[in-house]
Amino acid sequence: MGEKILMKGNEVIGEAALRAGCRHYFGYPITPQTEIAHYMAKRMPQEGGTFLQAESEVAAINMVYGAASAGVRVMTSSSSPGISLKQEGISYASCAELPAVVVNIVRTGPGLGGILPAQCDYFQAVKGGGHGDYKMVVLAPCSVQELYELTVEAFNIADRYRILAMIMGDGILGQMMEPVEFRDSEEIIKVDKNWATNGTNMSRENNVITSIYIDPEKMENHNLKLQAKYKEIESKEIRVETYNCENADIIVSAFGTVARIIKNVITMAEKEGIKVGLIRPITLWPFPVSEFQKYAEVPKAFLTVEMNAGQMVEDVRMAVNGKREVHFYGRMGGMIPTQQDILNKIKEILKG
Incomplete structure (x- = not known):
């Protein structure tokens, strides 16, 4: 670990993602998480990555779907109403078993609510705000230091299980400044993403990533596969x-x-x-x-x-x-x- 640096929580999330190997970020501004996008807009080009402010939250989550399909580490972030808009894409990505990180810096609700902190998105995060029997791993930091450490871990968990991992904080954590101590290097797991749509080089069959299974037996079998994965996560990843x-x-x-x-x-x-x-x-x-x-x-x-x-x-x-x-x-x-x-x-x- 190095020296401690005073940083805002939202900016720490951005820095943690970069240190975890994330080189693609798609988002849309909404208080109180907009500094994540600001930070990525500045730092991502310096790291040779892609920052794109999408035209909407719906567009951003579908860009995440595309990048994750290609096997790269990708992140999006938003706050409560924006996460609501992403729910269809979250459900699609969950069915397609795409690894990615979604950040929700929660504000008040229902509706547009206000920009002050809340924890009112718990049901949406852990019970499934979108349709279908899917789960996301949901990590809840309580300090700026944990925002850093758990963001890095979220990328590893996402890749390990081909699942969406959510960092769920609130307006206080996103906006507060605390000393954070970064590691000299990160433990980034390496997994074989032989399922990704990253080009065949004429050496293998085409990969197809989808969330549609017309045959009911195939759809049920796919759901059973997902549920078995969730049980494995429950046995290994509780913190x-x-x-x-x-x-x-x-x-x-x-x-x-x-x-x-x-x-x-x-x-x-x-x-x-x-x-x-x-x-x-x-x-x-x-x-x-x-x-x-x-x-x-x-x-x-x-x-x-x-x-x-x-x-x-x-x-x-x-x-x-x-x-x-x-x-x-x-x-x-x-x-x-x-x-x-x-x-x-x-x-x-x-x-x-």
Whole structure:
């Protein structure tokens, strides 16, 4: 690792992608992620790559489809309404098993919403915002350092499994500046992309990349193949942080920016004799079910804190499976839960 550099989160995502070998970026500006495109517009030509501001988000995701089909590392980025526009292309790319990275720096919703931070795209990301039985790997960083590390990892995961990998942050992470320490070199996995449409040299049969299977048996078999791949990913690629969970009075689950707030709540609660644990899913999909099961009977209750109306809480409830009550506290519209509000909610739960 080298010296620490003060950088904005969005720009770190761009730099991380370049270090991961991404040489093709297609996007469209939307706050609060536009700095990713700005950074790529400046740096991509310096690296001999292709930056293109598409005419729309729909165009951008289909350009990603084309570049990924040729076997190159490619990325797009947007924010909530823009990601909604990309959903058809995301579904097509998922069926075609194309590896690529999609970044969503979440803003408020529904609709056009506002430019302030939120976590209201959880359902869209992990349950499938487009049509069909597909999954994306969804990584949720909580710091600028993790934006760097997980972006690099997203490209490796995408190539390893021929799957879309999403970096899901929020307006705070995208806009904040923190010191980031880059590695001297990246561990970039090498995979044989013999499926790619990158020219035959008259030495092999043509490759065909498609998401249409007219024959129902072929369509079902392809779906079964996808589901088997997702099960493999669930067994190998879960990432989670647990903190202070042994003998906790209550365990809080949170991801991204909110998890940082919880760590301060833990310190506040300790001064009042309350032991609070934290389970932070880093992969929102695959979800760290086993980690919740491990601690399911430890606390008196669970509390999930999110910047939405209650989305990840459903997965937490399924993981805990009725062994303890799972409560929810959330803020919406760009409002951020405060440490004191969360502590008050914890006290309220423990008082029963």
